[in-house]
Amino acid sequence: MNIIEAMKERRSVRTFDGRGITSAQEAELEKAISESTAPFGGKLSIKLKKFNLKEGYKPSTYGMIRGAEDFFLLGIGSDEASALSAGYRFEQVVLRAWQLGLGTCWIAATFKGSDFEKGITWPDGEQLKIISPVGTAMKPSLTEKLTRLTIGSKNRKLFNSLFFFNDFKTAVPEDNQFREALEMLRLAPSSTNSQPWRALVDGNSVHFYYKPKSPASVLDTGIGICHFHETEKFYGHKGEFSTVSGAPVPPENWKYLVSYKRAE
Numbered sequence: 001m002n003i004i005e006a007m008k009e010r011r012s013v014r015t016f017d018g019r020g021i022t023s024a025q026e027a028e029l030e031k032a033i034s035e036s037t038a039p040f041g042g043k044l045s046i047k048l049k050k051f052n053l054k055e056g057y058k059p060s061t062y063g064m065i066r067g068a069e070d071f072f073l074l075g076i077g078s079d080e081a082s083a084l085s086a087g088y089r090f091e092q093v094v095l096r097a098w099q100l101g102l103g104t105c106w107i108a109a110t111f112k113g114s115d116f117e118k119g120i121t122w123p124d125g126e127q128l129k130i131i132s133p134v135g136t137a138m139k140p141s142l143t144e145k146l147t148r149l150t151i152g153s154k155n156r157k158l159f160n161s162l163f164f165f166n167d168f169k170t171a172v173p174e175d176n177q178f179r180e181a182l183e184m185l186r187l188a189p190s191s192t193n194s195q196p197w198r199a200l201v202d203g204n205s206v207h208f209y210y211k212p213k214s215p216a217s218v219l220d221t222g223i224g225i226c227h228f229h230e231t232e233k234f235y236g237h238k239g240e241f242s243t244v245s246g247a248p249v250p251p252e253n254w255k256y257l258v259s260y261k262r263a264e
Ligand SMILES: Cc1cc2nc3c(=O)[nH]c(=O)nc-3n(C[C@H](O)[C@H](O)[C@H](O)COP(=O)(O)O)c2cc1C
Pocket: 010, 011, 012, 013, 014, 059, 061, 062, 063, 064, 105, 106, 107, 108, 109, 147, 151, 152, 153, 154, 188, 189, 190, 191, 192, 193, 216, 219, 220, 223
């Protein structure tokens, strides 16, 4: 399965087979962690650990995880670059897991005093902010179906309400060079499916913004930018990210994050 298919097919998985991952799968996931990168700096550690959670796990946020033994844990710095990098980097691992036939579910919650924190120390300035189960998916339980329905997990906002061309009013033309990469961004997962990402296509550049919706909005946008860049790389396009001082000022309360420039 190529990365485009993985982005199209991936969904959050909350019901697992209870068997845990094999040592071969564990090795592949550790490799995916070590190969994941982010061009935005910040502080981030990703660990993979086994836990005995027979009763299932109910985050302080929403959802219910059943039948998982293996979890990714993300220690993240408190600045914007760390949040952006966490989204961008861990989504690479999520997509790799899907290609290996394994499901995951990003969970942003409070883990203070939980089993997930026990016996783990993080580098200075990092805190456990995200976990994700990983394993073989089972048919979604009724609770999982209800969670998906309540959040509207299947739905995504319309392309033309998120992405713009030259100004913040004009739609991106159907044949624009960034159309497919933005379409893949649109499919990314986000906290409560809030889809805070926004973008403006400007010649060979794309400026990325977010609409503040929750404490996870910058991280969510990092996930979306990962999908965008994976698509660029899949089609052999080279480009770089940088912060542009004169980035177009958006309407409303959107906040500028970073710009991507495709090499000529
Ligand atoms: C940063 C982040 C935090 C999330 N937190 C939770 C959570 O606490 N509980 C949960 O059940 N799902 C959580 N999700 C999963 C989202 O609800 C899910 O990605 C979204 O509804 C879209 O559905 P899909 O991933 O199946 O496409 C989170 C996703 C992200 C990206």
